[in-house]
Amino acid sequence: xxxxxxxxxLLIGLSLGALGGGGFILTVxxxxxxxxxxxxxxxxxxxxxxxxxxxxxxxxxRRAGRVRLGPGIAFGVLGxxxxxxxxxxxxxxRPGLLLSLFAGLMLVAAAAMLRRRRGAAGQYVPAAQIRHxxxxxxxxDDPGVSSSRDGVATAIVDGPADAAQVPARPMAWQxxxxxxxxxxxxKIVAAATGxxxxxxxxxxxxxxVIVPALVLAxxxxxxxxxxxxxxxxxxxxxxxxxxxxxxxxxMAWPLLGVFAAAAMAGALAGNRIAxxxxxxxxxxxxxxxxxxxxAYSLTRSLPGLx
Numbered sequence: 272x273x274x275x276x277x278x279x280x281l282l283i284g285l286s287l288g289a290l291g292g293g294g295f296i297l298t299v300x301x302x303x304x305x306x307x308x309x310x311x312x313x314x315x316x317x318x319x320x321x322x323x324x325x326x327x328x329x330x331x332x333r334r335a336g337r338v339r340l341g342p343g344i345a346f347g348v349l350g351x352x353x354x355x356x357x358x359x360x361x362x363x364x365r366p367g368l369l370l371s372l373f374a375g376l377m378l379v380a381a382a383a384m385l386r387r388r389r390g391a392a393g394q395y396v397p398a399a400q401i402r403h404x405x406x407x408x409x410x411x412d413d414p415g416v417s418s419s420r421d422g423v424a425t426a427i428v429d430g431p432a433d434a435a436q437v438p439a440r441p442m443a444w445q446x447x448x449x450x451x452x453x454x455x456x457x458k459i460v461a462a463a464t465g466x467x468x469x470x471x472x473x474x475x476x477x478x479x480v481i482v483p484a485l486v487l488a489x490x491x492x493x494x495x496x497x498x499x500x501x502x503x504x505x506x507x508x509x510x511x512x513x514x515x516x517x518x519x520x521x522m523a524w525p526l527l528g529v530f531a532a533a534a535m536a537g538a539l540a541g542n543r544i545a546x547x548x549x550x551x552x553x554x555x556x557x558x559x560x561x562x563x564x565x566a567y568s569l570t571r572s573l574p575g576l577x
Contacts, residue, residue, distance in 0.1 A: 273529055275305050280533025284324065287534070287539020289553050291471075295321045295476035295504070298382050299373060300564050304571070306526065310366040310373075314474030315512070315520045316527050321476045322508030325501045328538050332498030342489055347506025350462055350467025355506045357471025358514040367575035373473055374568035379391045381477045381561040384554055387483075457489045471511040476504035504537065533574040 280297045286294030302313035361369065372428035399547055469477045478500050485496035518523075544553075552560050 272305055272526055275525055277533045280320075280530040281540075283320075283470050284534035284537020284539075285541040285544065286537075286557055287324065287328065288538035289544045289548070294557075295324070295478065296377055296561070297564065300377075300476055300568060303370065304567070308368045309522070311362070312521055312523075314361060314369070314472075315515045316522060316530075317474035318341045318470070318508045318512040318515065319522070319527050320531045320534060321381035321474070322472075322479055322505050322512060323420070323533045324538060325476060325504040325508065327535045329501035329505060331539075331542070332501060335498070337494050337498030338502055339491065339495060339499050342485075342491075342501070343502035344498075344506065346459065346463045346466075346485070346489075347503040349463035350470070350507045352504065353464040353467025353469075353508040354471035354511040355467075357468040357473075358511050359471075360468075361474075363470045365576075367572045370568055370572035371576060372563040374572065376469075376473060376475070377561050377565035377568070381558045381565070383483070384558045384561070387554075390478040455488060457482075463503075464486055467507050467510070470504070470507040471514065474509065476500075478504060530563065 283294045283297050283301065286297070288294075292515045295317075298317040299310075299313050302308045302316055303310055306313075308316065329338060333340075364372070462480070466481050466484070469475065469480060478497075480491070481500040481503050482496045485491045485499055486493060489496075491499065
């Protein structure tokens, strides 16, 4: 089992470090199909792996100034209720149905990544065009581009590799109150609760949902949204794991510990890979992998539902 856990953890960590998110969604299929755990056991173990890896990644992003602690903690705390509800709901779902729903989630994640990859000029910079390097500011592949979406605008200064992004106006969470502020608040509460529900139910981080929510609801620049999303994931994973530990689910602690350590090592290597490889190619490869795993999960789980 350990011989499988190490390369699998490295693969998930590599995808997390190279793409800034998304890799966590492979944890449950790996635990079920390669390490032969029961679905409910796998979703619980995934929370431990996801939480530890996200916390480690968040610390690296924090050192680079890409984490907003206040908004991130608030977003995470708002999702605790959803994480608890998702955990309780998941306990009453049949294993086959849980895996089928998870396969659907992977397809949604793949569609979200394709949509970001096809981001048109004149919109906010897609995640696929941002190189995640912990030692340098993240910039789009096309220097000198200014972008905007939903009233949030940024500009790239001069265009060198270490160019800084300069906000053209205050971020959404810094703007004054009023009706617009109430609307933003409702969006944030709904997004945070939904992300918590997703984390508790499936045992995943939900970064493919959190990052767009932070960009659109709070007006974060993409690199900051990626770093802050890891803080949110760590909080939601801890809350969901705490709710599950009292449900008598078996935990293979040594195996999960090795898996988590390999994932953290892979995340560090992934950060370096991202600075050398075209991010759009990485995103395309990962999307194909998601669709393949989702198709395999459906072929294994759907016959048992009939």
